[in-house]
Amino acid sequence: MTDDIKYYNAFVDRVFESKKEYHRNAAKLPIEEKVRILVELQKIAVAIKNKDTAKENRFIWQID
């Protein structure tokens, strides 16, 4: 294995580990913050829905 490939593989490993760490940290957020994010995700999902395939009952939570 050349040095270039070793360097590349190490770089990719760091990128993946960094992504995992991001997801693990997001999993540790307080549930109240997760629900706030969830409502934003609902808005995005409804905004980009495909009219032909989207479920009719997608209801963005109406919470404070």
Add this chain to the structure above:
Amino acid sequence: MDKTLVVINSMLQEGLFRKYAIGGGIGALFYIEPMATFDLDIFILPVEDPAGLISLSSLYDWTAKRGYAHAQEQIIIEGIPVQFIPAYNDLVTEAVLQSVEKKYKEVTTYVVRPEYLMAIMLQTSRPKDLNRLEAFLEEAELSTPLLNTILDKYGLKNSFDNLGKGRYDG
């Protein structure tokens, strides 16, 4: 969501069901990073009538009297579509019985343990369940002995061990 949980706790106190636990995507939300989901799934241990039959009509009547709209099989409680799901097999029943108490803001609620959520997802095995299952493996704090016990008990060990095969092994 706190207002919704207060209403559900009132239903529990008034005996509309024997016990409840949050499952599904919102149950998962307690343990993994947020993913889009729209329903608040509430697994319940229903009250049986003297003939041993299970009916959810009292639950629907109770919410209708309080002005909560019904949309198909969901009930919109304080701005959130809630799906009440009677425990439909032994695994889900045990998941409700073994649920853990948690707080949302100041409100006490009950949530299915992550190990049981994983087993239920494995049993259901829809694509979104399998995606969430992978997130649990990466992100959730789990008891491996408990997970193994549940998987063995409900015959899910092989499915678990084969998770991801075919998608990653080419």
